[in-house]
Amino acid sequence: MEWSKQIVRYVLVMMLQVLLFDQLQLFGVCHPYIYILCLLMMPITLSHSADMLIGAGVGLVMDVFCNSLGIHMASCILLMFIRPYLLGAIVSDKDRLNEQICLRALGIEALIKYVVILVVIHHLTVFMLAAWSWAHIGFVLMETLVSGLITSAIIIGYNAMIYK
């Protein structure tokens, strides 16, 4: 997999995130973080530690745009930490993971599982860290549900369009 392609996609997705999705203010609970699309679809050819470092970098850049230093970074590191274990659990045919993680490699059922689980973990972490108290747990869960659904739908939809 050409990494230049991955980087171009990262830049485009990041622009979409900052220019469009960060501007959405629907009902106060809709904050889809679609930038994790790049992290989710990154091939797992690198070592686990390198993956987590990339996650930390991607999260840090997002934090700069959100004025939330550390929050996205922590969430993305967690995401990249869990990723290979989750893939191991839901994908039986390991040979198919040598290319990038996409619909063609996983099949629709595994892809949905993979995307939804990781998106929910990431979003829940972000919103919990941002709330920083159990007092808003209802709101945080609502936020996670709405935003997570939208992010998952966008990532799965992207896969369905590009990697039929």
Add this chain to the structure above:
Amino acid sequence: MQNLLKILLRYSNFLVFIALEVAAFLLLYYNNAYPRSSLLSTANDVVAWQNEQISDIRSYFHLRSINAQLARENAELRNRICSMDSTKHEAPIHYASAKVVQMTTDQLHNSLTINLGSLDGVMRGQGVRNEEGVVGIVRTVGRNYSVVLPIINTHTNLSCRFAKNDYLGTLQWDGKDYRFAQLADVSSHMVVNPGDTIVTSGLSPVFPEGIPVGIVESSVLKEGESYYRIQVRLHTHFKRLKYVEVVQNAHQAELEELVDGME
């Protein structure tokens, strides 16, 4: 020692994970506890510039709400002017800002709907204007919405006068062009020039005196007729009507009761 190294290698991924998370939480903690680094925040020049561009673009999408706000402010200011110069013989008038939610301009019986209703104190017969001039008269009042008959409705009559000499006439609409209405009942001895200003007469409680209506476009006096046919170019642009104000005259009910009692 070798065992320790083995363990470290075995769990190296987990250790990297812990180390990175600790770094992230340190950032989070220090960012909350101390003034944030301007480089790693939206005060960063690149990010700030980007945000400024976005807010510039966004302000276009927010023009509508800004407009609504200005309309409210206008109504509020007009209220204040009214309360300032209202003398004893003038009824207290309140202006309520409303948004046009529906409007037709291409029918004989045009109508428009505004987003104020009985809950907002709107009553049948109240006048509706905007900052350009007269719009129409409230016809049907619901709880939250009201239907207004604009002056471009063949059923509407509005008492007007010439600004220059207070001569009275009745504004009607022939159903042809939403930009022009017709002024009737102006007798032939009057001198009518194109460009004469027409304002509301203030004779009915619907509108206070002097709200702009339009400008005389042309006047025709046919042989043997004692009344002019006057085309009036309306000030109000009905095609792009967005925000209006309902004229709420506190004495309107009383006045109408008196008139009804006479009939």
